[in-house]
Amino acid sequence: MSPVRTPEETRMMILETALDLFHRSSFTGTSINQIVDKAGITKGALFHYFKGKNELGYAVVEECLKRQIQEHWITPLATSVDPVSDMLAILEKMSQMLVDEPHILECGCPLNNLSQEMSSRDETFRLRLLELYRDWEDAIEKSIRAGIDAGNIKEETDPQSTASAIVALLEGSIGLIKVNKDMAYVARMGQGIANFLLSLKP
Amino acid sequence: MSPVRTPEETRMMILETALDLFHRSSFTGTSINQIVDKAGITKGALFHYFKGKNELGYAVVEECLKRQIQEHWITPLATSVDPVSDMLAILEKMSQMLVDEPHILECGCPLNNLSQEMSSRDETFRLRLLELYRDWEDAIEKSIRAGIDAGNIKEETDPQSTASAIVALLEGSIGLIKVNKDMAYVARMGQGIANFLLSLKP
DNA sequence: TTGACAACATACCAACCGGTCGGTTTCTGT
DNA sequence: ACAGAAACCGACCGGTTGGTATGTTGTCAA
Numbered sequence: 001m002s003p004v005r006t007p008e009e010t011r012m013m014i015l016e017t018a019l020d021l022f023h024r025s026s027f028t029g030t031s032i033n034q035i036v037d038k039a040g041i042t043k044g045a046l047f048h049y050f051k052g053k054n055e056l057g058y059a060v061v062e063e064c065l066k067r068q069i070q071e072h073w074i075t076p077l078a079t080s081v082d083p084v085s086d087m088l089a090i091l092e093k094m095s096q097m098l099v100d101e102p103h104i105l106e107c108g109c110p111l112n113n114l115s116q117e118m119s120s121r122d123e124t125f126r127l128r129l130l131e132l133y134r135d136w137e138d139a140i141e142k143s144i145r146a147g148i149d150a151g152n153i154k155e156e157t158d159p160q161s162t163a164s165a166i167v168a169l170l171e172g173s174i175g176l177i178k179v180n181k182d183m184a185y186v187a188r189m190g191q192g193i194a195n196f197l198l199s200l201k202p
Numbered sequence: 203m204s205p206v207r208t209p210e211e212t213r214m215m216i217l218e219t220a221l222d223l224f225h226r227s228s229f230t231g232t233s234i235n236q237i238v239d240k241a242g243i244t245k246g247a248l249f250h251y252f253k254g255k256n257e258l259g260y261a262v263v264e265e266c267l268k269r270q271i272q273e274h275w276i277t278p279l280a281t282s283v284d285p286v287s288d289m290l291a292i293l294e295k296m297s298q299m300l301v302d303e304p305h306i307l308e309c310g311c312p313l314n315n316l317s318q319e320m321s322s323r324d325e326t327f328r329l330r331l332l333e334l335y336r337d338w339e340d341a342i343e344k345s346i347r348a349g350i351d352a353g354n355i356k357e358e359t360d361p362q363s364t365a366s367a368i369v370a371l372l373e374g375s376i377g378l379i380k381v382n383k384d385m386a387y388v389a390r391m392g393q394g395i396a397n398f399l400l401s402l403k404p
Numbered sequence: 405t406t407g408a409c410a411a412c413a414t415a416c417c418a419a420c421c422g423g424t425c426g427g428t429t430t431c432t433g434t
Numbered sequence: 435a436c437a438g439a440a441a442c443c444g445a446c447c448g449g450t451t452g453g454t455a456t457g458t459t460g461t462c463a464a
Contacts, residue, residue, distance in 0.1 A: 005411055005460060028230060029323065032452060043453085044413050053452065106322045112377065116318045119381045120308045121231065130381050158393065164378065165394030169367065172374025175314065176366065179321045179332050191360065192367030199401050207430060207441055234422060245423085246443045255422065 011049050013039050018056055019064045023110045024103075026117055027057055054122065057114070061128045065111050069132055074139040081150035083143035084197045087166070095190060098183075105186075108178040112171045137163045144200075154202050162200065169193060213251050215241050220258055221266045225312045226305075228319055229259055256324065259316070263330045267313050271334055276341040283352035285345035286399045289368070297392060300385075307388075310380040314373045339365045346402075356404050364402065371395060 017039040021030040032053055036043050050056040072090060080086040098104055107113075111132060119126035141163035147153035173189045180186075219241040223232040234255055238245050252258040274292060282288045300306055309315075313334060321328035343365035349355035375391045382388075 007411065010411080025323070026319065031450075033450085042413050045411070047453075048411060108318065108322070113318065115381045116310065116315065116377055117228065119383075120310070121227070126381060126383070133378065133381060158397065161390045161394035161397065164387070164391050165371065165375075165398055168374030168378050168391060168394070169371045170374065171377055172370030172372065173367075175318055175373055175377070176335065176370050179317045179328060179335060181321075181328070185366070188363045189366050189370065192363035192370070195360065195363065196367055196398060205431080209441065212441080233420075235420090244443050246425095247441070249423075250441060 010041065010045060014041065014046055014049060014056070015060060015064055019060050019110065022057070022060060022114065023107050027053075027114060028117065054124070057118070058124060058128055061114065061125070061132065065114070065129075066132055066135075069111065069136050073136055077139045077143040080143045081146045082152040083140065083147045084153065084200055086143070087140075087197060088194060091190065091193065095186065098186060105183075106178055106181050109171060109174040112174060133167065137167050140166055147200075151202065153200050157200055166197075169196060212243065212247060216243065216248055216251060216258070217262060217266060221262050221312065224259070224262060224316065225309050229255075229316060230319065256326070259320070260326060260330055263316065263327070263334065267316070267331075268334055268337075271313065271338050275338055279341045279345040282345045283348045284354040285342065285349045286355065286402055288345070289342075289399060290396060293392065293395065297388065300388060307385075308380055308383050311373060311376040314376060335369065339369050342368055349402075353404065355402050359402055368399075371398060 014035065018030070018035050021035055021038065024030075025034075032043065032046065035056075036046055039046075046056070050059060072094075076086060076090060077083060111129065114125070115129045115133075119129055137160075141159045144153055144157060144159040144162055148155055148157060148159070170193070173193060177186055177189060216237065220232070220237050223237055223240065226232075227236075234245065234248060237258075238248055241248075248258070252261060274296075278288060278292060279285060313331065316327070317331045317335075321331055343361045346355055346359060346361040346364055350357055350359060350361070372395070375395060379388055379391060
């Protein structure tokens with residue numbers, strides 16, 4: 001006989017519902033009532049686990065977004081000595097996700113969305129999101145260093161500024177794709193990104 | 203004796219106040235009352251000139267943002283045959299603006315802000331903002347073609363995808379600067395952008 | 405079995421939102 | 435001079451927001 005109340009699952013359900021709604025409709029554009037309704041719980045439950053909407057947002061950043069960045073970027077690049085090829089493979093995988101779930105075409109990147117919306121409005125949000133970006137850039141930077149050592153990247157490449165530029169290029173691309181909402185544009189942008197990455201090879 | 207009522211000035215005051223507040227606090231984050239208060243007018247006046255908040259937003263895009271893109275990018279690049287150097291000059295000018303008015307550091311790009319916020323929520327917004335991006339990309343694309351013809355850009359460069367990537371890189375950079383809020387990071391990103399642009403030269 | 409606390413549920417609140425509407429003031433064509 | 439239109443005012447409205455107060459139900463250790 002399974003228990004009626006499963007606190008951990010409830011909390012996780014709230015987090016994932018919030019993540020999904022924040023992704024589709026932004027943070028301020030999503031009301032607590034919407035989260036509660038879609039998660040199939042009540043306001044009492046939500047405020048039992050989180051002090052307020054902001055705290056829920058922080059938790060989404062720390063737990064959900066952090067894990068996504070980790071899975072998609074940091075882990076795959078951790079042992080890479082050919083980051084250009086490996087990043088192209090990651091992008092290929094993400095491009096496939098766009099084909100499978102076309103609604104993502106107009107949703108953008110959850111990390112970028114939340115950053116653009118909240119970082120100038122709430123300092124706690126900014127600092128937590130900044131940490132994720134730092135982790136992401138660091139992972140790319142280290143892989144570039146490894147790539148240089150392995151002879152897979154031009155020696156004169158500056159790892160730090162190149163890593164920042166790569167992240168900027170990716171986030172900017174997703175933002176533009178959101179506005180264009182067009183698979184042909186996705187292909188064009190993919191070519192632009194690929195050309196940039198390939199220019200780093202010797 | 204100057205007239206008490208100056209309709210055109212009133213309308214322009216509303217537009218510029220709205221542009222400034224949308225830039226600082228986003229579209230949904232700015233209330234009509236805030237606009238009205240800061241512009242020194244009343245709600246009646248605002249609704250006399252614009253059917254609603256969305257229509258005001260459309261006008262801000264069509265009149266204010268369009269002019270800004272035109273001034274900063276399209277006009278300077280129209281006659282360019284060395285777009286890399288000319289774009290670096292534009293960026294240098296914008297970087298100086300950041301030093302003069304540091305609050306922009308956390309405000310981001312008005313066009314990017316509005317796009318990320320509204321393009322998935324209102325189709326009219328998306329289409330109008332998309333038009334501005336197309337104009338911007340077209341201007342860069344054409345200047346790249348001219349640069350190739352003049353021998354200032356590598357022949358194998360694909361103008362279209364490169365133009366898209368440049369816009370993505372710029373918008374992504376401003377977005378990341380907003381999160382980092384740090385002049386040292388601005389310098390790092392500037393170096394990353396410059397390296398990318400310079401890689402287009404023969 | 406029972407007390408204590410975590411895990412929920414629900415009704416309610418003040419503040420704020422975009423928008424309306426009837427009225428007043430200023431301007432302009434005749 | 436005067437009528438009618440444009441410009442502008444500000445009180446008001448229904449709806450929504452994040453958040454709270456209070457009550458009920460399930461769980462588990464003693």
